[in-house]
Amino acid sequence: MARKISPAKTAFWTVIGWAAGFVVFFPILWMFLTGFKTELEAYSTPPKFLFFEWTTENYQTILHQRDYLHYALNSVIIAGGSTLLALIIAVPSAWGMAFSPTRRTKDLLMWMLSTKMMPAVGVLVPMYLIFIWLHLLDTHIGIIVLLCLANLPIVIWMLFTYFKEIPKDILEAARMDGATTWKEIVFVLTPMAIPGIASTVLLNVILAWNEAFWTLNVTTIDSAPLTQFIASFSAPQGNFWAKLSAASTLAIAPIVILGWFGQKQLVRGLTFGAVK
Amino acid sequence: MGKIELKGVEKTFGNVHVIQGVDLVVEDGSFVVFVGPSGCGKSTLLRLIAGLEDATGGHIMIDGVDVIDQPPAKRGLSMVFQSYALYPHMTVRNNIGFGLRMAGVDKAERDRKVDEAAALLNLTPYLERRPGALSGGQRQRVAIGRAIVRQPKAFLFDEPLSNLDAALRVNMRLEIARLQKSLATTAIYVTHDQVEAMTMADKIVVLSAGKVEQVGSPLELYEHPDNLFVAGFIGSPKMNFATGDIAKKLGGVTIGIRPEHLDLSRERGAWEGIVEVAEHLGSDTFLYITVEGIGRVTARATGEFALKVGDRVWLTPKPEHIHRFDAEGRAI
Numbered sequence: 001m002a003r004k005i006s007p008a009k010t011a012f013w014t015v016i017g018w019a020a021g022f023v024v025f026f027p028i029l030w031m032f033l034t035g036f037k038t039e040l041e042a043y044s045t046p047p048k049f050l051f052f053e054w055t056t057e058n059y060q061t062i063l064h065q066r067d068y069l070h071y072a073l074n075s076v077i078i079a080g081g082s083t084l085l086a087l088i089i090a091v092p093s094a095w096g097m098a099f100s101p102t103r104r105t106k107d108l109l110m111w112m113l114s115t116k117m118m119p120a121v122g123v124l125v126p127m128y129l130i131f132i133w134l135h136l137l138d139t140h141i142g143i144i145v146l147l148c149l150a151n152l153p154i155v156i157w158m159l160f161t162y163f164k165e166i167p168k169d170i171l172e173a174a175r176m177d178g179a180t181t182w183k184e185i186v187f188v189l190t191p192m193a194i195p196g197i198a199s200t201v202l203l204n205v206i207l208a209w210n211e212a213f214w215t216l217n218v219t220t221i222d223s224a225p226l227t228q229f230i231a232s233f234s235a236p237q238g239n240f241w242a243k244l245s246a247a248s249t250l251a252i253a254p255i256v257i258l259g260w261f262g263q264k265q266l267v268r269g270l271t272f273g274a275v276k
Numbered sequence: 277m278g279k280i281e282l283k284g285v286e287k288t289f290g291n292v293h294v295i296q297g298v299d300l301v302v303e304d305g306s307f308v309v310f311v312g313p314s315g316c317g318k319s320t321l322l323r324l325i326a327g328l329e330d331a332t333g334g335h336i337m338i339d340g341v342d343v344i345d346q347p348p349a350k351r352g353l354s355m356v357f358q359s360y361a362l363y364p365h366m367t368v369r370n371n372i373g374f375g376l377r378m379a380g381v382d383k384a385e386r387d388r389k390v391d392e393a394a395a396l397l398n399l400t401p402y403l404e405r406r407p408g409a410l411s412g413g414q415r416q417r418v419a420i421g422r423a424i425v426r427q428p429k430a431f432l433f434d435e436p437l438s439n440l441d442a443a444l445r446v447n448m449r450l451e452i453a454r455l456q457k458s459l460a461t462t463a464i465y466v467t468h469d470q471v472e473a474m475t476m477a478d479k480i481v482v483l484s485a486g487k488v489e490q491v492g493s494p495l496e497l498y499e500h501p502d503n504l505f506v507a508g509f510i511g512s513p514k515m516n517f518a519t520g521d522i523a524k525k526l527g528g529v530t531i532g533i534r535p536e537h538l539d540l541s542r543e544r545g546a547w548e549g550i551v552e553v554a555e556h557l558g559s560d561t562f563l564y565i566t567v568e569g570i571g572r573v574t575a576r577a578t579g580e581f582a583l584k585v586g587d588r589v590w591l592t593p594k595p596e597h598i599h600r601f602d603a604e605g606r607a608i
Contacts, residue, residue: 169361172328177375177422178349187374191365 028252035059035246042241058246068250071229075251077140078215078225079208082147083201086155089148091197094159095185099171109160112153120150120213131218140223143215147208155204162196163189202262209255226251277339278352278429278462279304280325285334287320287486294320296486297334302430302464302479307456309465311473312483312509318466319434321483325464326432327351338429349378354423355432358439360415362407362422368394369403372421379426393425396455413444420452430462437472449476470510474498482506504605507532513562515599518570522547526593528600528608535562535576537597542583545590549573551583565589 033050034042041052062068097105127146128137136142166189174188190197212227219228230251233244280302287295294317302308310318323329325336327348335342343351354375362371369390370377376386394400397417407415416436423431433452437445453476456463467473473480474494482489482497482505489509490502501507507515515532523531539545540563549567561581565573575591583589600608 167359167361169357169359170363172348173355173357173361173422174363174374175328175348176326176353176355177426178378179374180349183378188363192363 075225081144098163309477317486354428532599545592
């Protein structure tokens with residue numbers, strides 16, 4: 001039986017909900033507003049909320065004097081490349097673990113996840129040295145491989161969870177129909193797992209897009225993504241808050257749009273298995 | 277052609293011996309049913325033949341070729357699953373044609389064969405639909421279409437009717453039997469439903485705890501069960517068993533008598549009992565009678581037999597239908 005909820009209670013929780021939402025959203029809103037202020041107004045005390053001289057000067061500066069497109073393109077290459085590479089490795093791996101598990105499969109999954117529990121800074125020095133030896137510093141391929149490896153455990157886990165939900169009978173039917181393992185993955189498993197793969201891709205793109213630790217440490221100019229672009233406004237000469245905010249707004253814009261259109265998939269992906 | 281021979285086939289899962297040295301010959305063109313209680317290994321045995329499970333030991337020969345090391349695709353068999361296992365993202369046409377596509381058959385030839393199979397199964401109007409838009413019976417027919425279109429050496433059916441409702445099950449049972457006869461393709465059919473086994477099979481293989489208990493035609497099993505297990509499993513309602521003095525008097529350690537082989541009388545007979553429950557089905561009456569020294573006995577009377585609960589009744593087993601078993605449970 002459905003529980004009865006009084007209108008007053010509904011109103012109360014609606015207000016609480018909106019308030020919590022606003023608190024979470026406020027920094028982003030503040031960043032967006034600051035991007036349209038002058039550097040001086042960005043610092044003003046008391047802070048100006050809406051009533052200031054709106055200006056697009058910051059955007060003009062960062063778009064014309066600083067090469068936003070270069071960084072944005074690098075972000076696309078890195079996020080896209082590392083996601084694609086992760087998928088190529090993760091789909092067969094998750095397939096193997098979901099459909100031909102061994103006694104060690106569970107341990108292996110736990111071990112992979114445990115690598116995410118270690119702080120990245122713990123391996124910064126060895127990674128940096130490896131990057132020097134392999135001449136991978138400030139290269140696309142270097143950061144793509146690195147981010148791919150960093151997110152691979154999550155990608156494999158997510159795909160594994162999705163594949164687990166696919167009835168084994170259907171894959172066995174494909175095998176009886178003469179499909180090789182590879183054809184089974186391409187013609188049967190992948191099309192059935194499309195929703196799962198889509199949300200995995202979306203999540204991984206967002207993770208790679210926002211990844212700041214490794215991108216700041218192993219890229220400088222050639223392969224520097226938007227994280228570097230934002231950081232460059234926090235210079236020894238001082239923090240350029242207005243430009244920093246404008247740059248941040250531009251940096252998150254593509255991912256916000258992608259996330260907005262993919263939010264249904266994303267929520268399903270993150271809560272998959274929790275609710276039917 | 278599709279003669280399947282099993283020689284000492286074994287399967288263990290960890291420490292559990294699921295299949296214990298099965299020897300069996302399935303003749304070309306015959307309809308063989310594996311029947312047994314849940315967990316007896318009948319589905320596992322079918323999956324071993326299909327190649328979906330690897331045997332721990334023994335040999336499986338198809339047309340004289342040992343296929344024990346071959347993957348399912350190379351064995352030339354096709355399978356109908358209990359869950360239908362259709363490809364949900366493909367149309368009925370592509371579902372049926374998938375095997376041909378994997379075999380590299382060109383599109384025109386594929387379409388011709390799919391159309392042929394669809395016509396045979398009354399699926400023509402549904403060819404462009406996806407499985408989600410079909411009823412249970414239609415899905416089952418698609419699964420069968422997928423199996424027949426490749427002209428396999430044998431069909432393997434894994435409890436294909438257990439997801440259907442009772443009326444549809446009877447229809448599909450007839451349809452499968454008719455189809456198998458007209459195609460003259462070997463079929464191995466797994467079920468726990470002994471009515472399906474009795475009605476469809478040329479030969480029934482009764483399995484219990486991973487071992488073959490008896491192989492024979494439905495009537496052979498009904499009339500001459502080899503042991504207590506088969507006697508108890510085949511036939512509905514179950515055979516009645518008696519031990520002790522009553523059995524000794526009739527020449528066995530245990531004796532068995534089917535419900536339909538007991539004469540009922542209100543005046544006299546061999547065993548005296550009290551009616552506990554009476555089920556009136558119209559065509560038959562099943563009486564559950566408590567008899568001293570035996571326990572509960574099921575008797576089947578043809579037509580209406582006007583007895584009430586608590587009435588006294590006498591039962592007399594027909595002598596020619598008494599089954600006698602020794603101390604090990606083997607038929608004498």
